[in-house]
Amino acid sequence: MPSRSVEFPPALISLLRAASKVAVLTGAGVSQESGLRTFRDAQTGLWAQYKPEELASPEAFARDPKLIWDWYAWRREAVKSVRPNPGHYALASMEKHIPSFSLITQNVDGLHRMAGSQRLLELHGNIQRVRCAECYTFTETWEDDSEAVPRCQECGGLLRPDVVWFGEALPRDQLEAAVEAARSCDVFFSIGTSGVVQPAASLAFAARNRGAVVVEINAEPTPLTSKADYFLQGKSGEILPELLKQTWG
Secondary structure: OOOOOOOOOHHHHHHHHHOOEEEEEEOHHHHHOOOOOOOOOOOOHHHHHOOHHHOOOHHHHHHOHHHHHHHHHHHHHHHHOOOOOHHHHHHHHHHHHOOEEEEEEOOOOOHHHHHOOOOEEEOOEEEEEEEEOOOOOEEOOOOOOOOOOOEOOOOOOEEEEEEOOOOOOOOHHHHHHHHHHHHHOOEEEEEOOOOOOOOHHHHHHHHHHOOOEEEEEEOOOOOOHHHOOEEEEOOHHHHHHHHHHHHHO
């Protein structure tokens, strides 16, 4: 339940009720409301001595695969201790009201899936999955060995997290689908994202250039704010449930 009453412009409510195509982009701010620390914030204790690129690049994995595997194993354990927040569940509910709905996320924690979102594009991958570094075979189960990095059952290559590292391109199919969703939607939501990480940051502008109404939900203004049609300042876990309630009851 929201901690305060939120008043929305009637025009926004009417727009959502009439919308047939909605695209949503979410960033780290949505997960932070579940208590999940960002990549850099998570670098505490043993991990504080490393630069981010030393824990998240192909070069780092080639140099010390066990270090990188252990870092992501630690992060997977951290994700197990958190649950989706009301913002995640509100987006899963919104999907049911919109004929064509695309949820694009920069987050790798899998909380949107846990909340029930189906039409989901994971631009940066998912920390709960791993894939072979050699043959790209995906798997969600593997044998953990405290002494060595697990290997692919298909080719024997080392397994690595299915996330996008520094210097790597986004998955082409996911990015192309996200761009198409942005360019064809009636309403575009940017939620809990800084608006500076490319290419995701360009999606709101692609939507705006094609005539979509852009709605930003964020705790603080971003480079997008002045260009958005609506800026709803605050926590998505408070704003989104109330927006759904006032729109669809």
